[in-house]
Amino acid sequence: MKNAPINLLNFDREGLESLFVEMGEQRFRASQAMKWIYGEQQLDINSFTNFSKTLRETLTEQCVAAVPELLSEQVSVDGTIKWLLKVDDVNAVETVYIPEKNRGTLCVSSQVGCTLNCTFCATGAQGFNRHLSTAEIIAQVWVAAKQLGHSLSDRKITNVVMMGMGEPLANYSRVLPALNIMRDDFGFGFANRRVTVSTAGLVPYINQLNEDADVSLAISLHAPFDELRNQLVPLNKKYDIKTLLAACKNFVKDKRKARITIEYTLIDGMNDQPEHAHALCKLLKQLPSKINLIPFNPFPGNQFKQSKPAAIEQFKQICMKHGLITTVRKTRGDDIAAACGQLAGDFMDRTRRSAELKKLQLEVVA
Numbered sequence: 001m002k003n004a005p006i007n008l009l010n011f012d013r014e015g016l017e018s019l020f021v022e023m024g025e026q027r028f029r030a031s032q033a034m035k036w037i038y039g040e041q042q043l044d045i046n047s048f049t050n051f052s053k054t055l056r057e058t059l060t061e062q063c064v065a066a067v068p069e070l071l072s073e074q075v076s077v078d079g080t081i082k083w084l085l086k087v088d089d090v091n092a093v094e095t096v097y098i099p100e101k102n103r104g105t106l107c108v109s110s111q112v113g114c115t116l117n118c119t120f121c122a123t124g125a126q127g128f129n130r131h132l133s134t135a136e137i138i139a140q141v142w143v144a145a146k147q148l149g150h151s152l153s154d155r156k157i158t159n160v161v162m163m164g165m166g167e168p169l170a171n172y173s174r175v176l177p178a179l180n181i182m183r184d185d186f187g188f189g190f191a192n193r194r195v196t197v198s199t200a201g202l203v204p205y206i207n208q209l210n211e212d213a214d215v216s217l218a219i220s221l222h223a224p225f226d227e228l229r230n231q232l233v234p235l236n237k238k239y240d241i242k243t244l245l246a247a248c249k250n251f252v253k254d255k256r257k258a259r260i261t262i263e264y265t266l267i268d269g270m271n272d273q274p275e276h277a278h279a280l281c282k283l284l285k286q287l288p289s290k291i292n293l294i295p296f297n298p299f300p301g302n303q304f305k306q307s308k309p310a311a312i313e314q315f316k317q318i319c320m321k322h323g324l325i326t327t328v329r330k331t332r333g334d335d336i337a338a339a340c341g342q343l344a345g346d347f348m349d350r351t352r353r354s355a356e357l358k359k360l361q362l363e364v365v366a
Contacts, residue, residue: 111166
């Protein structure tokens, strides 16, 4: 049985250098290949004209440069765009682009479904099927750039956030090379601070990310008390708030002007009262951070309700009086189910979450 071709999008520059060396080629071929794939948005290896004919033939025999099939594109009344990408015969994931006056943010998925089970999130409610490969992660940026006409001279995408389907740090080994490609000058060339990884709190991988990649960090906190956060974010039972915030302090300790983004979804009557706001500010007193308040976005089968506008404004004012930078995320793309917490994709065999969590815990212990 013939082996599946190697997808060049699965490798960052270091990985591609190793691949070309194994082929008896020079390391600089890696940067040349990346220029074609990401700079020129060219997937046809035979079009890599600075490669010899022999090298192109060898590559086409062993490799491909492939991205998932684009199944659909939905455009919201507010300009938000959601793409559905087919990653295999039965699964598809969603990627969202949010245009604003001075920036364009791309929200990228890392898993088919999610290994966690946050009770306010549509993705978490769907279960888990599998991890996305590095190629499937970075291809979301590639497809979005192609669809938008993004280039180094006309940057439609200014920021990338790993806030789509899945828990990025639960798929660390595949997410890290994708982060490298996003920030590589021969890749997409995004500034370090404009690439953000959002996590529900996988503390060992937060520490590892701090060693491996100079990117921004966002924490899905959503509650200032462990008992309440245990209900909303079950991972808190393993890594409580104190442990999580200690990792966050370490993450920004030696970084000038770095701040952790604290994501806090406001749910009516559950975590949106003044006592919650004051407690949150007390927690963050010693942590360089900014608070992003997110009005809960309803989805089918969930009984939570969005906080009332007056409660959201009161919460914001309390945080600001404590001296914390606080913004309220404007709900975007909710008419096409592209708002925060609404991504669900299209996938089969949603029952693997427990097995994957056990595996992940074993990896952490190891």
